[in-house]
Structures are given as structure tokens and as C-alpha cells.
Amino acid sequence: MIEVRDIHYARLGTRDLDAAERYATDIIGLQKVERSSDRLYLKSDSRHHTLAYFLGDPAEQVIAFELKDWSTLGAAHEQLRAADVPCGMGSEAEAADRHVEAFMWFLDPTGNRIELVARPHEAGRRYFPTRDAGILGFGHVGLCSTDPVRDQAFWLSNFNTLVSDWIGPCPLLRVNARHHQMALFAAKRKGIQHINHQVAEIDDIMRAWYFLNEKKIRIVFGPGRHPTSGGNFLYFEGPDGMIFEYSNSDRTIIGDLSAYKPRQFPLHPTSFCMWGSKPDIAEFKE
Numbered sequence: 104m105i106e107v108r109d110i111h112y113a114r115l116g117t118r119d120l121d122a123a124e125r126y127a128t129d130i131i132g133l134q135k136v137e138r139s140s141d142r143l144y145l146k147s148d149s150r151h152h153t154l155a156y157f158l159g160d161p162a163e164q165v166i167a168f169e170l171k172d173w174s175t176l177g178a179a180h181e182q183l184r185a186a187d188v189p190c191g192m193g194s195e196a197e198a199a200d201r202h203v204e205a206f207m208w209f210l211d212p213t214g215n216r217i218e219l220v221a222r223p224h225e226a227g228r229r230y231f232p233t234r235d236a237g238i239l240g241f242g243h244v245g246l247c248s249t250d251p252v253r254d255q256a257f258w259l260s261n262f263n264t265l266v267s268d269w270i271g272p273c274p275l276l277r278v279n280a281r282h283h284q285m286a287l288f289a290a291k292r293k294g295i296q297h298i299n300h301q302v303a304e305i306d307d308i309m310r311a312w313y314f315l316n317e318k319k320i321r322i323v324f325g326p327g328r329h330p331t332s333g334g335n336f337l338y339f340e341g342p343d344g345m346i347f348e349y350s351n352s353d354r355t356i357i358g359d360l361s362a363y364k365p366r367q368f369p370l371h372p373t374s375f376c377m378w379g380s381k382p383d384i385a386e387f388k389e
């Protein structure tokens with residue numbers, strides 16, 4: 104069993120780093136920490152970065168989890184290799200590029216590239232954005248799955264992953280007390296389906312709704328409230344068609360974990376929004 108602590112970063116390819124930088128800082132409210140001709144690092148909390156763009160194919164998308172115990176990296180690699188999961192150790196240069204001491208990568212059954220990082224770098228500085236979106240940090244990702252039942256079995260059997268709730272066959276998965284760090288949504292393709300940042304309160308959601316409308320950013324879902332995590336939300340479209348979400352309150356599941364029963368919600372709009380907002384997001388439709 105591979106034990107991970109939390110989701111750590113997302114890495115996205117883009118052909119236009121300048122556009123990604125403008126959007127990430129001026130619109131989302133992330134802080135630029137480093138920029139070169141082919142790299143852009145953005146932070147949302149005390150870590151070196153939680154989102155990185157590299158000059159390359161926008162279809163290349165990666166998410167990383169931090170190992171609970173850095174010393175288990177070799178064992179994690181061995182476990183996945185023995186299970187015939189496509190995987191490999193990261194090189195020193197690749198680790199330096201990710202601002203971690205060491206990492207490995209593997210492909211989930213859909214073909215999504217996942218990285219497991221050991222001793223990721225802290226920033227030594229607070230998150231200090233140019234736009235106050237109320238961001239508390241990187242929350243979770245929605246990951247495309249060509250077979251959510253198969254991919255759920257992969258995550259449950261290899262990792263310390265727990266199901267918090269299902270919407271249809273799609274599980275919202277947690278590796279710590281927060282309601283979910285990853286959700287698997289049925290899709291015909293691989294890749295990241297959305298990237299969530301947690302914001303402090305519902306006022307941040309509604310401020311964002313006015314702000315994004317004024318900036319002519321396409322809102323694709325919300326404002327609304329998820330019956331699953333209880334979070335108020337807003338989804339909007341970013342560079343290369345990536346969907347970003349702000350939400351508050353990823354409900355925490357603590358104490359006697361055996362007392363928490365994952366809940367099954369039907370694949371229906373009311374399972375995504377309890378207020379009646381309708382998603383313009385392919386993977387959230389029946």
C-alpha cells in the first residue's frame with residue numbers, strides 16, 4: 104500500500120506561457136514565483152509551487168501526490184513495477200525542475216501521468232498574490248477516466264485512498280481528512296478535467312463571479328453548492344480550455360472514520376449543484 108499525504112502540484116503544457124502567466128496571476132490570483140523561457144511556477148500557499156506550466160503540448164498534464172513518508176519512494180516504485188504499472192524513477196535534473204528532492208512517475212489505467220514526490224521544497228515565503236481571490240491553497244483535481252470503476256479499483260488497491268462519495272460511478276477520493284483531493288470523472292479522453300483552488304468563504308465565490316464576468320471570462324458552472332463536499336463553487340475556463348474551480352469548505356472527515364459512510368448520489372444535475380445551476384461541462388452531464 105502506497106501512502107500519500109496530499110495532492111501536491113499540477114503541471115500543464117502550454118504553447119503560450121505569457122498568456123498562461125497573465126491568466127494565472129491576473130485572473131485566478133496565483134502568485135508567480137519563477138519564470139523562464141520555458142517554465143512558469145505559481146504558488147497558492149507556503150510551498151514552492153502548486154501549479155507549473157511548461158512550454159510544450161497542452162495535452163501533457165501531470166498531477167503529483169506527496170508521499171506520507173519520503174523514505175518509501177523506492178518501495179512505491181517497486182510495488183508499482185511488480186504490478187506491471189508503467190512507471191519509472193525521476194532523474195536528478197527532473198527532480199530539480201519540479202523543486203522536489205526525488206520523485207517517481209506512473210501511468211494510471213486511463214493513461215494519466217501521476218508523480219509521487221519526496222521532500223518537496225517549501226517556499227520560505229508566504230503566498231502573496233497580486234489579486235486577492237481569497238485563495239487558501241490548491242484543493243483538488245478532477246481527473247478524466249475512461250473507466251471510473253476500473254480506475255477506482257486501481258487507486259483503492261494500490262494507495263491509501265478512500266471513497267468519500269460517488270456521483271453515478273464517479274468517486275470523490277480522499278487521502279486525508281479533506282473531503283477529496285481527486286475525483287474521477289468519466290470521459291473519452293485522459294487528462295485533468297478541472298483544477299480546484301479552495302477559497303476562504305462564499306463572499307470570495309460571489310466576488311469572483313462578478314470579477315470574472317467583468318473580465319469576460321467564460322463561466323461554465325455556478326455559482327452553486329455541491330451537496331457532496333458542501334462547498335460553494337464557481338467553475339470558469341482558462342488557457343488551453345482547462346477548467347478552474349474555486350470552492351470553499353472541502354468538508355473534513357475526521358474522528359472515527361468507520362462512522363463515515365460514502366454516499367451514493369445519482370448522475371443527475373442536482374448531485375452536482377443543490378441550488379439548480381446547470382453545468383456547461385461535458386463530464387458533469389448525464
Ligand SMILES: O=C(O)c1cccc(O)c1O
Nearest residue numbers: 245329331332333334375
Ligand atoms: O466538491 C465537490 O463535492 C464536488 C462535486 C462534484 C464535482 C466537483 O468538482 C466537486 O468539487
Ligand SMILES: [Fe+2]
Nearest residue numbers: 245297299348
Ligand atoms: Fe471540484
